[in-house]
Amino acid sequence: MEAGIIGLPNVGKSTIFNALTKSNANVSNFPFTTIEPNIGITTVEDERLIELGKIFRPEKLTSATVKFVDIAGLVRGASKGEGLGNKFLSHIREVDVLVQVVRVFNDDSIVSTLGELNPINEIEIIDLELILSDLEQILKARERIINKAKSGDKDSQEKLVILDEIRDHLNKNRPIRENELLLSKISESDIKNYELHTAKSVLYLFNINDSVSTDVIDTLVKFVSEKKKCDSILLNAKLELELSELNNEEKEKFRKEYNLKSGINDLVKKVYEMLNLITFYTVVGNEVRAWSIPKGTTAKTAAGKIHTDMEKGFIRAEVYNYNDLIKYRSEKILFERGIIRTEGKDYIVSDGDIIKFKFH
Template sequence: MALTAGIVGLPNVGKSTLFNAITKAGVEAANYPFATIEPNVGMVEVPDHRLNDITKLVRPKKTVPTTFEFTDIAGIVKGASKGEGLGNKFLSHIRQVDAICQVVRCFDDGNITHVSGKVDPISDIETINLELIFADLDTVEKRMARVAKIAKTKDKDAVAEMEVLEKLKEALENNQLANTVEFYDEQLPYVRNLFLLTRKKMLYVANIGEDEVADPTGNPYLAQVEALAKTQGAEVVPVCARLEEEIAELDDEEKQIFLEDYGMTESGLDRLIKKAYSLLGLATYFTAGEQEVRAWTFKVGMKAPQAAGIIHSDFERG
């Protein structure tokens, strides 16, 4: 199930630190022969207490968790949609991911300068979202120029598509993400064919201070991000990237002690992995035997034969 979440963020918000935590906590690609992992891709295990419970019960020779990919997407700057900086590279990379995890700085630290001179997570989010919106607007307008000629001939399909394009154009021009625009089922194929960036699932990762991990509710920056996310139907995961980088280097026993010392029941990275996994509509089933207990990823909504086909195509054929 080759789905991946792309991690984006402005300079000095903690994106690189978070991705370092992901790669340190990651699994060796050699254990998964069909995975070709580039340097900017981190593969992590999806935490699931059910797998641990089954393993304790069955006591197999081997336990294989399911995995999830995060892609570190570099190059986001103001003007990326016009190709400035690494803009073109950024846009091509972000088109390849299935969901976007946007890291925003929600902590004060005078030793870490912010690209705009002050901590303002809403401004950070708007900067990135506007670049995505501008890129989508360009896509929509180019498509409109082609379809408009056909629509003039009263072609039913072209007229129907123009209606969708005009609705998208109006929304994007009002700085609205495409994933917040509602369409009828029969209109969705036209939307999907555009491969819009702002149509992708969005998750905000609020990088908070170390002293707030046990209870981040008093963080005013986090509250701002949560309020904005609510208007978009998006979710927010608070993490302390620097702390997660430390946790990623610990073994299971040390990790548990570390979490208890900070008043945490699970790491922020584990929460992020599970949230991104769920965001993409993924779920897990298990196979168990003396030789191996294994977790398998399937897409929510799959029928049982399709899910079984993930193990072997013969199972799907029956």
């Protein structure tokens, strides 16, 4: 599962991507610096993993990860192929959630494709282009089944009702995600098959600097919360990129000195939640490792996350939770108290489970 970083050109997408992944995606002062998407992996900061390290004292701690995709900048008219519109939309199709970077900082040395600083307009432009793209896909899907529906095919008739609801909603210039009832009627497979971009969750990332006033920030946060029904996060992309180039000791010293939280860590954690991921842990040899899986994953499928042979040869899972270990600080005590339990292939893994898999 992956998150796509989207936005207009020159809003700071690649800068944020580089800060997230410590990559070197091209960052320049002109539109369409990014053409093909950059793909990177970033680790998830995990306090529980650090605590497990204190208990087990392994040689290696391995964090869970999240995949980010830096997608080419969109311009007005992208749904009709303007700029890199078709490429942009095809790359959005592949990701599971969206992070829209919105420029809130003023810097005359960085070209604005709007010709002015207007964060709300940025948000509305991208929403409109995605709405128009979705509407085009829905009308095509409708054409494919309308004759079967008219001939009495019940499955086609049921699909047509949903398609018409989606069409009518989009015609009001409203993203699908704003209508929870409508969204509940659309399956994950339909979202993929119909390529419905506005059904995906969006996190608005306001790219700020020290000169941005609290009034401006409050207005934007309120706008996306009330009008767009979405969460937002503040981040100084330029500062985060500079910090990402320091070693951990220098970074912590700088943050403490200026009382700075890690916006990057907050972003990663928020995206992790949006992707509906949970974490389980394994302790094998000299390594304690965190693994990410979707909520609702069975023990057998979770074993396959580690290795396909473990899923194929699954016998059972020995399970206890992080909270129990923190309480008693010893696997031996957990065993003596009967807290370590044996679970079968259909057990639904819980966040924070520590699992030892048995397999052929």
